[in-house]
Amino acid sequence: MGTAALTHCIFCDIIKGAAEVSVCYEDTESIAFMDIQPVNAGHVLVVPRQHVESFLDLPKRLGTHLFDVAMQLAPAIRKVSGAEGMNVIVSSGAAAGQDVYHFHIHLIPRRQGDGFDVRLPFAESDMPDRTILDMMAARIIGALRDPTRSQGTPREAAAVP
Ligand code: AMP
Ligand code: ZN
Numbered sequence: 001m002g003t004a005a006l007t008h009c010i011f012c013d014i015i016k017g018a019a020e021v022s023v024c025y026e027d028t029e030s031i032a033f034m035d036i037q038p039v040n041a042g043h044v045l046v047v048p049r050q051h052v053e054s055f056l057d058l059p060k061r062l063g064t065h066l067f068d069v070a071m072q073l074a075p076a077i078r079k080v081s082g083a084e085g086m087n088v089i090v091s092s093g094a095a096a097g098q099d100v101y102h103f104h105i106h107l108i109p110r111r112q113g114d115g116f117d118v119r120l121p122f123a124e125s126d127m128p129d130r131t132i133l134d135m136m137a138a139r140i141i142g143a144l145r146d147p148t149r150s151q152g153t154p155r156e157a158a159a160v161p
Pocket of ligand 1 (some may be wrong): 012019035037038045046090091097
């Protein structure tokens, strides 16, 4: 059972028309609106109408559509915000800092010295030996080949060649 059945979802309220929102794009599958607590002016969230909790639950076709919408919006946001750069962020799961459990893509216009920090490489990480990186790559390749791995929703998986 997903958290939709257990907890209140503010983004579902917005989609139902039951909460205040400032919409900048919508279509049959998605909606994009202004983040209520923007990092900078023009911070937009791209959200599926369907309640999907996180990136790992997202049906492949819907994910493709949402990233397409994000790519349409990004130049318009850059233009109106006068941004010098942009962060495109998805936080998936509590450990990754997700606060609202209805999938969303952040489009965050950025300026030098605005104080927001998602800096990579992570200063507290070492650079591992190449053999460690190769081993992890090989494990991921193995997992991709595993016929039991999940590929989106069962309905979608059946449609993927
Ligand atoms: P995340 O940590 O990726 O789950 O971020 C959730 C984002 O949703 C935050 O940037 C919040 O400011 C934003 N947010 C929460 N409630 C609302 C709301 N009612 N309308 C617009 N944005 C919201
Ligand atoms: Zn929801």
